[in-house]
Amino acid sequence: MTTPLSRRPARRALACAATLVLALVVGACSVPPKQQTPVDDVATAAAGTGETGPEGFEDFYGQGLAWEDCGGGWECTTARAPLSWADPGAGEIELALKRLPATGERIGSLLTNPGGPGASGVDFIATLAPTVGERVTEAYDLVGFDPRGVGLSSSVVCLDDAAKDESLSRDYDTDEAGLEALAEDRRAWADACAENTGDLLGQVDTQSAARDMDMLRAVLGDEKLAYLGYSYGTQLGATYAGLFPEKVGRLVLDGAIDTTLDPDTISEQQAVGFEDALRAYVEDCQAGGECPLRGDADQGMRQIRSLLDAAKANPLPTDSERRVTQTLGFYGIAVTLYNDQSWPVLTQALTEAFEEGTGNLLLYLADFYNDRNADGTYSSNSSEAFRAVNCLDGRQDDDPEAMQAQLERLEEAAPTMGSFFAFGGLTCDGWAYPVAEPEFDLHAEGAAPVVVIGTTNDPATPYVWAEGLADTLDSAVLLTWEGEGHTAYGRSNACVGDAVDAYLVDGTVPEDGLRC
Structure with missing residues (x-):
């Protein structure tokens, strides 16, 4: 049992997959440190749209942004947002932004979100920029922002590094004692976060973040929102469309989440997604010449499960004092399934584990997924924000019998990976705040055309979710990439890239049902 997997490009996967494969150097994809030098007055001035926003929030919609040079042609700033969009007097928070100004004839700003929930848009934007079409960077200011609760914005803070280390590596049994230990761990998270x-x-729900986006749209001077959202970012974008259909400009939702699904169904379908992706890896590995997995695909899958089960009984040693538990082994395997360019690294990690009995590379991969640095610190608060946002957006059934029944379904549908998605009903045990009541139209009636993208063997956001979201949104068209891994735009092919570029720059809506 682990924390459910994030629905996002795994740790800058769009730009860093090649780095992970060739050099295993995460630092090569890091964002340069800020160099806070004011830019010229023209770049600093925030035009705004002149909108007043909802009553009581006029100051937020009318604020100016002071952009500062933060290196490499990038500009950074901080915006103010209300703590609560229901109470103007509740105080305010900060939102961190980073942008790359348009290089040609400017259309406006393109807001982006990498997913999670909990991934940093400020970090992500620097790795996204080289992957989008040149026409897009000419026409738009590319803008990344850390949503409320995340990263450099006013953020969620929970456990210290040592306690977080212990929690993210711990294994649990499924008997009564094991589940009580799991519940105690989750309550410790809840207490520390509170x-x-x-x-x-209590204010980091997706609806509040979507309202922040509308404020940012107005402050940036855009009459309509242009937006590129990946993974959980599609949920954020769909929520925005439901709240502000009349403000929808050109929205691309890649690696889509079906907003009609309950959390239990999401967990079960995601488990199958990772099972299918792992099987695709096994088949590819066995078709090559240097694969440690013997026999057919079924046997290879069983070997991987046996390795994980053995790690629970006897965690794999490494060159450090840390050992690879079953949970860490799962993370180390799962992170490579977000991008098939990372499959050779998984082969290396499994070869080490099977042939040498050690888990150095699996541990590296698990740390890569969890944003853990070699010195034991964490480079982000993504785990904290992921839990906090999800606990406000919706919760799984915490009835013990229901959770045991779900475990049985998971193990039947996904024998290798399924059990790691069980008992999600305990994730929010002891959480201090209730689920936020939905206030948006799932269908976004009246919105301009929205492009929904699905990848046929996406592990984190299964293709069926893209089909579901496209069916739910009244104005959506579905673009399909027949490929492996998580998300498509920026890492797939020219068919997808050209269609998205033409939509964002020219307003040309792709043919509904286009397959690439």
């Missing part, structure tokens, strides 16, 4: 975050913890 104590260290305060009232913000």
